[in-house]
Amino acid sequence: MKILTTVKKVVDVELNIHVKDGAIVEDGLQYVINAWDENAVEAAVQLKENNSAETTLVSIGGGDNTDMIRKCYAMGIENGIHIEDPALANADSSAYAKVLQKVYEKDDYDLIITGKQAQDTDSGQTGIILGEYLGLPCVSNVISIEVMDDQHIKVSRLGDTGTEILEMELPAVVTVSDSINEPRLPAMRGIMMAKKKKINVMDLAALGTSAEEVGAGAPQSEIIEFMKSETRQAGQKFEGDAAQITAQVVNLLATEAKVL
Amino acid sequence: MAKILVIADIKQGVLKGSTAELLSKARAMGAETAVVAVGSNIESLAPDLAAAGSDTQFIADDPSLEQFSAGPYASCIVDAAKQFEATLIWFGFSESGKAAAPRVAAQLNAACATEITDATLEGDEIQVIRPAIAGKVIQRIKVNTEQLVAVVRAGAFEATEGITGTENVVKLTAPAADLKAVIKEIISDASGEIDLADADIVISVGRGAKDQAGVDLVKELANDMKAGFGSSRAMVDGGFMAHNKQVGQTGKIVAPTLYMAFGISGAIQHLAGMNGSKVILAVNKDPEAPIFNVADYGIVGDLFEVVPVLREEIKKVRS
Ligand SMILES: Cc1cc2nc3c(=O)[nH]c(=O)nc-3n(C[C@H](O)[C@H](O)[C@H](O)COP(=O)(O)OP(=O)(O)OC[C@H]3O[C@@H](n4cnc5c(N)ncnc54)[C@H](O)[C@@H]3O)c2cc1C
Ligand SMILES: Nc1ncnc2c1ncn2[C@@H]1O[C@H](COP(=O)(O)O)[C@@H](O)[C@H]1O
Numbered sequence: 235m236k237i238l239t240t241v242k243k244v245v246d247v248e249l250n251i252h253v254k255d256g257a258i259v260e261d262g263l264q265y266v267i268n269a270w271d272e273n274a275v276e277a278a279v280q281l282k283e284n285n286s287a288e289t290t291l292v293s294i295g296g297g298d299n300t301d302m303i304r305k306c307y308a309m310g311i312e313n314g315i316h317i318e319d320p321a322l323a324n325a326d327s328s329a330y331a332k333v334l335q336k337v338y339e340k341d342d343y344d345l346i347i348t349g350k351q352a353q354d355t356d357s358g359q360t361g362i363i364l365g366e367y368l369g370l371p372c373v374s375n376v377i378s379i380e381v382m383d384d385q386h387i388k389v390s391r392l393g394d395t396g397t398e399i400l401e402m403e404l405p406a407v408v409t410v411s412d413s414i415n416e417p418r419l420p421a422m423r424g425i426m427m428a429k430k431k432k433i434n435v436m437d438l439a440a441l442g443t444s445a446e447e448v449g450a451g452a453p454q455s456e457i458i459e460f461m462k463s464e465t466r467q468a469g470q471k472f473e474g475d476a477a478q479i480t481a482q483v484v485n486l487l488a489t490e491a492k493v494l
Numbered sequence: 495m496a497k498i499l500v501i502a503d504i505k506q507g508v509l510k511g512s513t514a515e516l517l518s519k520a521r522a523m524g525a526e527t528a529v530v531a532v533g534s535n536i537e538s539l540a541p542d543l544a545a546a547g548s549d550t551q552f553i554a555d556d557p558s559l560e561q562f563s564a565g566p567y568a569s570c571i572v573d574a575a576k577q578f579e580a581t582l583i584w585f586g587f588s589e590s591g592k593a594a595a596p597r598v599a600a601q602l603n604a605a606c607a608t609e610i611t612d613a614t615l616e617g618d619e620i621q622v623i624r625p626a627i628a629g630k631v632i633q634r635i636k637v638n639t640e641q642l643v644a645v646v647r648a649g650a651f652e653a654t655e656g657i658t659g660t661e662n663v664v665k666l667t668a669p670a671a672d673l674k675a676v677i678k679e680i681i682s683d684a685s686g687e688i689d690l691a692d693a694d695i696v697i698s699v700g701r702g703a704k705d706q707a708g709v710d711l712v713k714e715l716a717n718d719m720k721a722g723f724g725s726s727r728a729m730v731d732g733g734f735m736a737h738n739k740q741v742g743q744t745g746k747i748v749a750p751t752l753y754m755a756f757g758i759s760g761a762i763q764h765l766a767g768m769n770g771s772k773v774i775l776a777v778n779k780d781p782e783a784p785i786f787n788v789a790d791y792g793i794v795g796d797l798f799e800v801v802p803v804l805r806e807e808i809k810k811v812r813s
Contacts (some may be wrong), residue, residue, distance in 0.1 A: 247628045247762055258631065327596070327606065350744070356626045359596040359606050366600035371674035374564070374593045377737075388678075392737050393562060394505065394589045396682040403674040412744055413730070413737065452638060454605035459634040463625060466769060469790035473781060476799040483775065483791050484807035491773045491790065493695075493752040494811055 235287040235381070235404075238343040239278045240334060240361070241271040241306060243296035244354040256459040267302045270349025273410050276417040277379055278347050279310035285381045287345075288312060292337050294330055295322050300433065307428035308420030319437040321445035326455050327355070331363040332448035336441050338368060343405060345387065350375055350409045361409035372407040373400055377414045495526050496615050499552075499580035501571060502531035502543060503588060509542045511653065511692065512586030512646075517547030519651035520584070523615060527659060528552060530574035530666075532567050534560035537663075544661040547654075550578065551661065556668035561680060562590050565672035568597035573666050575602060581641060582613065582620065587648040587691070587747055595645045604641035609747075611650040613642075628743060629766040648691060649749025649770050683738040690741065693722030696750045696771070698741050700764075701728040702757015702778065702797055709734045711798065712756050715805050724748065726758045742767035756797045760785030777801075 245251065245258075246266045252259040267275075278289045290313040291306050293299050303314040317333055325333075338346065348361030358374070365372025373389050380388045382401065389408055390399045402408075420428070438444055445451045470486070472479035488494040498520035503510040513529065520527045529548035531539060534557050543551045552574035559566060567590060575583050575598065583598060585591030592608065599606035611632075612623040620637040622644060690696055697716040703709050709729065716723040725735035727742060741748055743763040753771035758764060760776070760783055768774070769788050776789035777800050786792040793800055 245627060247630065251627060251630045253631055328600075331600075354627055356624075356628065356743075357606075357608050358592055359599075359608065362593065362596035363600045363606070366597050371672065372564070372597075373675055375589060392589060393680070394738075395562075396680050397737065398562070398677055399679040399681070401676050401678055406674070412727075454639050455607065455635050455637050455642075457633045458621075458636045461632040461634065463629055463632050466774070466788040466790075468787045469774075469792065471781070471786055471789075471792035471794060473794040476793075476795045477803050479793055479795065480800050480803040481807050483793055484804065484811060486791060487752070487773070487775065488811045491752075493773050494808060 235281070235285060235345060235384070236343045237278045237281060237287050237289050238338065238346045239271070239274045239289065239291045239311070240346070240348040241275065241291045241293045241302065242268045242349070242352050243293065243299050243302050244268045244352055247353050253460045253462045256461070258460050265296070267305060268349055268352050270351055270410065270412060272417040273412050273414050274347040274349050275306050275309055275311055276415045277410055280415065281379065281381065282310060290315065290343070292317065292334065294333050295325070303433050304428040304431070305420060307431050308424035309418055310424070314431070314433045316433055316435045317438070317441060318435060319445070321438060322450050324453050324456055325450045326453040327357055327359040327363055328454045329448050329450040330360050331367055333438070333441070333443070334360070334364050335367045336443045336448070340442070345404060346407045348407070348409045350411050358409070361407055365407040368407070370405050370407050371402050372409070373402060374409040376408045376410045379408060496523065496581045497578055498523070498525040498527055498582045498584060499575055499578050500527065500529045500548065501583070501585045501591065502529050503586040504531060504533050504536060504539065505689070507535065509539055509546065510586070512648070513543070514546040514653040515651040516584050516586055516646055517659070518654040518657055521547055521657060522654065523613070525582070528574070528578045528580070530554070530571055532559055532570045540661055540663050544659045546659070547657045548659040549662060551663045552577065552666055553663055554666035554668055558668050558671055561677050563672050563675070563677055564590070564593040564597060565675065566669045568594045568601065569669035570666050571598050572601045575641070577664065581615070583641065583643045585645045587645060591645050595643050599643040602641055602643065603639065604643050605637045605639045606643045607635055608645040609647045610644045611647050613644065628762045629769060648747045683736045688720065688722045690722040690724050690739070690746045690748050693748070693750055695719055695721035695752045695754070696724050696741070696748050696768070697721045697754045697756070698724035698726065698758060699729055699735070699756050700726040700758030701732070703729065706734055708757070708798065711801050715801055718805055719808065722748070722750070726764050755785055755789070756801065758785055759783050760788065
């Protein structure tokens with residue numbers, strides 16, 4: 235089985251993010267692998283370990299992605315593709331999905347695993363749109379993947395009324411939730427080996443496409459402004475005798491906040 | 495005139511409040527409104543759908559649509575969107591909506607935006623507002639396609655009193671089943687409990703509750719208050735709470751009048767799911783816990799001591 239996982243380099247959400255004049259202040263930002271993509275990588279590596287698969291990752295944009303891709307190599311991914319092109323500066327989910335479509339078509343895969351969401355966009359669209367563009371079955375928010383035979387996998391997803399269990403025909407696309415696994419910490423040996431591995435860096439032309447074809451020049455939607463989120467103010471904090479402060483707070487909830 | 499199609503949120507045969515919220519906003523924007531309902535045995539909901547504020551009701555009612563399957567669900571919505579010639583297609587916040595919206599957008603060749611908190615229409619230009627980066631920033635997005643498919647964030651729009659629409663039912667034919675992704679089974683989450691999305695008060699428990707005894711202690715308070723009972727991911731991972739109780743970025747987004755967090759540290763991914771609540775109370779024994787940065791009222795203390803007192807005191811003020 236050939237597995238393709240998609241990996242995006244995103245801004246570290248644990249750090250402070252400042253906005254000035256409608257844009258994010260670059261100073262002081264750090265970039266990391268998207269958390270849900272780390273789950274996708276772990277899922278691919280587990281499938282490889284349990285069922286003999288060939289694993290490839292693809293990442294679009296992000297500038298120098300060497301460290302991130304090496305980290306995925308150290309986790310067990312075998313091949314890495316990095317699509318980097320200045321024409322992708324304004325890409326939206328649809329454009330990314332079109333680029334991923336080209337990557338898929340160059341070298342047919344049996345299973346595509348994407349994260350459910352990118353932490354910088356919080357969109358949760360790219361994998362699902364890719365499934366539509368490729369005309370492949372797609373299940374989102376997946377929390378387990380099991381290989382049935384060469385042509386089928388069984389997945390479970392978190393739905394509105396419970397856990398839905400589906401059988402999917404391959405090739406297929408799944409987007410994974412963070413509940414699917416706990417990504418491994420790469421071992422020293424893997425880290426050393428990863429340093430020697432190549433990364434296949436391509437621009438759109440090398441991929442056999444263009445900014446027009448993937449819709450990157452004129453995206454379906456574009457961010458025209460970033461604003462500060464209205465952060466809540468810390469309110470009143472009570473310390474001391476538990477019984478006393480609790481009674482005091484209940485009183486405030488009833489009389490001041492009027493929510494009881 | 496702009497046309498807004500709202501996807502009806504129906505759970506266990508009942509029309510959920512978010513549908514009226516979205517339709518109210520659509521009417522306030524001066525748009526012509528329609529609703530699309532997909533399911534089995536739902537035709538009788540037509541008057542409710544009209545009462546929620548729609549002027550046309552597209553209804554796909556078929557036994558094959560009983561269980562949610564993203565492919566057929568999206569096909570019905572695309573069908574309605576084309577017939578209605580919708581400018582904006584709005585889903586309320588749900589897992590089904592999140593799974594279907596990008597499909598609908600791809601099929602219509604339209605832009606897609608999730609978690610929107612506002613939308614404006616000026617002439618032909620559509621703009622939306624949405625949080626991103628775990629709620630740390632807000633984006634203003636300009637849409638370059640004629641149509642936009644969007645998932646509206648929970649609590650973003652309010653239902654207006656006294657709005658009604660007119661009943662005008664258009665039946666949709668059920669699409670073929672998705673044979674490449676077949677539902678085999680649904681392991682249903684504990685039903686009969688208050689849906690977090692509907693609850694006016696949500697009480698959540700975190701790792702600070704330690705074990706089942708701690709969870710049960712906090713749950714008694716939730717039962718007393720008829721509150722929705724939620725959880726941080728730590729207690730879901732620990733096996734103490736069901737997946738559908740998780741509040742946060744990968745769980746439920748809630749915006750109740752009162753949110754109470756017990757033994758929850760306040761990780762960014764948890765905050766992203768509840769910081770739209772009107773009033774937040776946090777109980778945590780660590781005075782430095784980040785949850786206190788968003789709490790209107792903070793009790794620094796041991797939840798095992800605080801919860802029993804809370805139950806008694808709340809009973810007193812409520813009686
Ligand atoms: C991609 C991704 C997505 C995620 N999505 C979510 C999500 O949707 N929802 C979510 O909740 N998390 C999510 N997380 C996990 C999140 O980062 C935190 O790990 C999690 O929220 C921590 O849960 P907690 O606050 O219960 O536990 P902890 O962080 O361990 O906090 C426990 C708190 O309890 C307090 N405490 C201990 N004992 C007591 C006591 N006796 N009385 C009072 N207080 C006490 C401690 O002081 C501490 O603050 C996600 C993480 C990732 C990487
Ligand atoms: N630029 C990118 N490069 C690689 N993968 C991406 C990229 N953008 C999105 N993806 C994948 O699509 C998922 C969903 O992204 P989004 O729709 O932006 O939330 C991510 O978790 C990634 O797996």
